[in-house]
Amino acid sequence: MTAPSPLETEALEFIRALIRIDSVNTGDAATIGDGETRAALFVKERLEEVGYRVDLVEPQPGRASVVARLEGSDPDAGALVVHAHLDVVPVEEADWTHPPFGAEIHDGILYGRGAVDMKNYAGTILAIARAFRRDGVVPRRDLIFAFFADEEAGGVWGARWIVRHRPELFAGATEAISEVGGFSVPLADDRRAYLVATAxxxxxxxxxxxxxxxxxxxxxxxxxxxxxxxxxxxxxxxxxxxxxxxxxxxxxxxxxxxxxxxxxxxxxxxxxxxxxxxxxxxxxxxxxxxxxxxxxxxxxxxxxxxxxxxxxxxxxxxxxxxxxxxxxxxxxxxxxxxxxxxxxxxxPAIEAPLDAPLIDVLQGAIAAEDPGALVVPYLLPASTDNKHLAQLGIRGYGFVPLRVPADFDVFGEFHAADERIPVDALHFSTRVTEQILRRA
Known part of the structure; x- marks a missing residue:
């Protein structure tokens, strides 16, 4: 097995650090602590370390989100919003065999609330944002990195609030990438499909x-x-x-x-x-x-x-x-x-084009890591913060790339006890996501 790259190592480090921040969102203001703000400050500090100008938006105490932009080379290309949420759903600790906020790794599996939904992606895009800034990477289009509060309770104090009160943070954005999709599903002949939520x-x-x-x-x-x-x-x-x-x-x-x-x-x-x-x-x-x-x-x-x-x-x-x-x-x-x-x-429901150039970018990035794989559209029966961004005309896609064993149900890990993901799937996610953001 190939040793993880420095980028993969940092992404895993950030994922584990974010899981260890208890940012449970009960949906009840009386029982929500300051976990989302602590997670947002963690992100903010690491982005500022490499020179980003960071907007921390906290419409209610403890309910903070973070937005930062990396300028691209083509000012006429629509910006791409790359976003994750920092809150997680509650846990019943008695149902867990590993501490829900311990971020422990056992037999190559990372356990913890948010391992799939969705501190995995938050840590990944944080590491990539830092790497691009350190290495002087200039993408074709602006990349807007957003880390939202309150997604698990409808985005009232997160994406919805920012869209309504700070829309300038997304100026020029035309597309967005976030959950729920990107996980592998078996095809014939040991090939895989990677689902992308286009609606x-x-x-x-x-x-x-x-x-x-x-x-x-x-x-x-x-x-x-x-x-x-x-x-x-x-x-x-x-x-x-x-x-x-x-x-x-x-x-x-x-x-x-x-x-x-x-x-x-x-x-x-x-x-x-x-x-x-x-x-x-x-x-x-x-x-x-x-x-x-x-x-x-x-x-x-x-x-x-x-x-x-x-x-x-x-x-x-x-x-x-x-x-x-x-x-x-x-x-x-x-x-x-x-x-x-x-x-x-x-x-309201949202729909994005099935044949957008961004889908070709996803396909190319996946195929580079998993030859013969196919990116396949599907309609997500649930909701993400892409719905709020859609109010600004931003077309949303769900794609967090994860190559997992054929019998591993990624969607089944959402909100589950002992939420978990293979560590090698996270390394894969980092490599593919880095290529997507370079090519987008």
């Missing part, structure tokens, strides 16, 4: 409300709000929205048909079964193939012997690009009469 589903929240007459529990009523709501929730849970062959899904299926032997018929009802041939990636792609609605919170009554006058359920809704109106109509038909739907929080 993300939109996020919508809604509330179902059923109303009836309050009554004593000993006298059942025909208009019991709990019963009516339960029927609607069950109908939503059982409903399967139709498959939509978005451009990203269509490209993904065609590539995997040709290079993995995936058998895809025209029947929507069979797609999930056919995708199951792909193993762990099937659930990720399956969720991207249709709109989804998940009942998540139920509320009704407060006393066992009282039939309540009202019952409600909250829904988490993930919407394909351009499908908002159709989804609302279909959901109303599924819920039926007698239950009201109120619409709340909404973040």
């Amino acid at each position: 993300e589903k939109g996020v919508t929240w809604a509330t179902l409300t059923a109303r009836g007459h309050a009554a004593h529990g000993s006298r059942p009523t025909a208009d019991n709000a709990v019963v009516r709501l339960a029927r609607a929730v069950a109908a939503v849970g059982a409903h399967r929205f139709p498959v939509v062959r978005t451009p990203a899904l269509d490209r993904f299926l065609r590539v995997f048909e040709e290079h993995r032997g995936l058998r895809v018929s025209g029947a929507d009802s069979e797609l999930d079964e056919q995708l199951a041939e792909l193993g762990f990636v099937s659930s990720l792609v399956g969720a991207s193939a249709r709109n989804t609605v998940s009942p998540t919170v139920l509320a009704a009554g407060g006393k066992t012997n009282v039939i309540p006058a009202e019952a409600s359920a909250r829904l988490d809704i993930r919407v394909l690009p351009g499908a908002d109106a159709a989804l609302r109509d279909e959901l109303a038909a599924v819920v039926g009469e007698g239950v009201d739907i109120s619409w709340g929080h909404a973040v």
Whole structure:
């Protein structure tokens, strides 16, 4: 095995140092400490060491982000935002076999909260930013290195706040790279695909409300709000929205048909079964193939012997690009009469071109390290800070390159106990990312 380069060594050092900073984001201001700011200061100090002018943005105490720019040689080329988030989701330490903030390495595997989501990329781009500055590398386009707070709770005090209040930090930017993608998926003949998220589903929240007459529990009523709501929730849970062959899904299926032997018929009802041939990636792609609605919170009554006058359920809704109106109509038909739907929080879906020159850059950088590999678009069923940058017209791509064993489910490590990643995958990530930023 080849010894890691100085750049790979520094990137791993920074990844481990960031994991050791407890920057858990509970989503509750009363229980969030100063971990994000401590992580941001760590990044800021190391960028300033090599001469960057750094903007530290802290709209709330403890909720800091960092942005720095490396000027390119072509002032007419749109800047590229390279971003990671510094916060992580909470942990239940009893579920971990290694300390979640220990950044320990065992048998070539790095363990820790953020090892995949996403202090790995934060440490990697920090090391590359420093190396470019030290070595006098002048990329073709400006590179904007951004390290955001609060991604895990919607970016309210991170990317969203900066986009709304400090948009000048992203002046001239046209594209962005961040999570979720870049991890390898097996193809035939020991070759690999590396998924790039070219689109993300939109996020919508809604509330179902059923109303009836309050009554004593000993006298059942025909208009019991709990019963009516339960029927609607069950109908939503059982409903399967139709498959939509978005451009990203269509490209993904065609590539995997040709290079993995995936058998895809025209029947929507069979797609999930056919995708199951792909193993762990099937659930990720399956969720991207249709709109989804998940009942998540139920509320009704407060006393066992009282039939309540009202019952409600909250829904988490993930919407394909351009499908908002159709989804609302279909959901109303599924819920039926007698239950009201109120619409709340909404973040629209985003889409970036499948055939942008940046995709060719990703392909070239991957192929240089993994000959025969293919970069394959897909639609991410979740959300990233790319959605906030999209408000400035910045087209976002999810691509954190990681070459992993065929049975290693990178996406399954997000928010998991014993979150982990092979160290050699991190070295690979550093090499490929460095080439992407040189070529972009």
